[in-house]
Amino acid sequence: MQSSRLPIVLVVDDEPMSLQAMRRILEEDFTVLTAENVADAERVLSEIPVQVVVSDQRMPDITGTEFLTKVRQQWPDVIRIIISAYTDPQDLIKGINEAGIYNFIPKPWQPEHLILTLQNAVRLHALQRENELLNVELKVTAPQVDDQLKRKRAELKNRHHFDNIVCAEQSPMKGICEHVARIAPFxxxxxxxxxxxxxxxxxxxxIHYSSHRAxxxxxxxNCGAMPVQLLESELFGHTRGAFTGATSExxxxxxxxxxxxxFLDEIGDTSLEFQVKLLRFLQEGEMRPLGSNRSRKVNVRVISATNRNLEEEVREGRFREDLFYRLAAVPLHIPPLRDRSMDIAVIAKSILQSHMVAYGKTVEGFTQEALNCMSAYHWPGNVRELENEVRRMLVMADSAQLGADLLSPKVLKGACMENFDDTLPEMFDELDDGSLKQRVEILEARxxxxTLIRHRWNKSKAALELGLSRVGLRAKLERYGLDQDKLNHS
Structure with missing residues (x-):
């Protein structure tokens, strides 16, 4: 049963299978309500305090843009998101102008991106609500606003200082932060x-909050998966009537x-057409809104990011070489979490502390066994995946410490099956060497x-699952040196 404290999200789609898929992905982090038509959606909105509504663009009787325009008029506080496999820029720009959509999610959507977008939308809803309450309660005056801005800027500078980037003393991130701190002021x-x-x-x-622009x-x-015209409109702006759907400036x-x-994220996903226009802006320091015949001077620092190899993209002709050198005056590579395993425990503890405050739930911390398993897992989703795992462990916990049994099956199995699992005896380090008998023994030990970790080292439950007697299980544990105390402190 979903906790009533979870943020409420309404998903509107005429395809039941799509609704089911989104519910499965989102129900751990949100209270998910669904509607297969606009009438049901409006009934939900009138009865329940929904924070975010996600609507499919293509529906039988009405488009998502038209529906969200009505939502904006009747329930203006609700954050509105469009999801669609169709990327008609006219529809999207109309959605931004008329429906006031917060974001566009392309199909097929990625679970992590979907969850992150909704989490950000919920935060925006909370901030808007908090701001409204503060304005009413305090009857904010201009000097008060100025003081608030100064305090918020000081808080942001402190929060985003290089010293607050969590990593271990021996982490490669230490050197990266020191390097970037030297170039940040310029x-x-x-x-x-x-x-x-x-x-x-x-x-x-x-970088921004350590510079003179702070x-x-x-x-x-985010430049990824966005049509050229929409991206241009987002960055350069447009005049009224610049294109169909541009009803205002x-x-x-x-x-x-x-x-x-x-900050231009996913810059490697942009089209060559857009790259030409961005290069012109970087060279001249001027931009021209769509539909305008007048250029405007703009003074900004541009920082870009990508998960692609841009040098390879340049060689393949998918990214302009001149733009690459404009953007990459200082190239900076952030290593994946699997290449800095010393950071995993430190980051996990920091995430736990912040979410204990957010969720109002206190625990003592992680067991050493849980930290060992997390450090052994390869984390393909990096810090974002680690954060989701820690949040899940915290809300599921029913004891003072977060044990390894709270880890999701993919993390637990991945940690126990990886070749770099150093909590097993040395004889089991490599799976690709040795005889068939030796390799089978390695798999058996892992x-x-x-199984023992998942059952909190309850040998009766583990033996039952594996089809072994307690005596047989004990013999195998002795043979492979799988002692709980020894592994927990290794």
Missing amino acids: DIPVLVTGESGTGKELITRA DKPFVTE RIGLLEQADGGTV ILKE
Whole structure:
């Protein structure tokens, strides 16, 4: 049963299978309500305090844009998101202008991206609500606003300082932070590369808030999976009537960030057509909104990021070489979490502390066994995946410490089956060497360990699952040196 404290998300789609798929993905983090038609959706919105509504664009009687325009008029506080396999830029721009959509999620959607987008939307809803309450309660005056802005800027500078990037003393991130701290004060373009979830935006924010632009805006734009015209409209803005659906003037993000920093994420996913226009802006420092015949001077620092190998993209002709050198005056690579396993325990503890405050739930920490398993897992989703795992363990916990049994099956099995599992005796380090008998013994030892951890070292339950007697299980544990106390302190 979903906790009533979870944020409420309404998903509207005429395809039942799509609704079921999204419910399965989201129900761990949100209270998910579904509607197969607009009438049911409006009934839910009128009866339940929904924070976010996600609507499919293509529905039988009405488009998602038209439906969300009605939502904006009747329930303006609800954050509105479109999801669609069709990327007609006219529809999307109309959605931004008329429906005031917060974000567009392309199909097929990625679970991690979907969850992250909704989490950010929920945070925005909470901030809007908090701001409204503060304005009513305090009857904010201009001096109070100024004081609030100063305090928020000081808080942001402190929060995003390089010293607050969590890593171990011997981590390669230490050297990266020291290197970036030296170049942060200077207006030089930085290209941050690394896998998704490694913390590229975290580094980018630290650069901004350590520069002379720290008191000016920091804006971000995800350039991936976005049509050229929509991306241009987002960055450069447009005039009224510039294209079908442009019913009002829009100030672009570049102009909004004047004096500050613009972070262009997933820059490697942009088209050659857009790259030409971005290069022209970087060379001239001027931008021209769509439909306008007048250029505007804009002074921003551009920091970009990608999970692609841009040098390879240049060689393949998918990315302009001149733009690459404009963006990559200082190239910076963030290593994946699997290449800095010493950071895993430190980051996990930091995540736990912050979410104990957010969830109002206190535990003592992780067991050593849980930390060993987390350090052995390869974390393909990097820090973002680790954060989701820690949050899940915290909400599932029913004891003072978070044990390895709370880890999701893929993490637990992955940790126990990886070749670099150093909590087993040395004789089991390599699976690709030795005779068939030796390799089978390695697999058997790892399966035993994973099963015991999952059952909290209850030998009766483990033996029952594996089809062994307690005597037989005990003999195998002695043979392979699988002693709980020894493994927990290794």
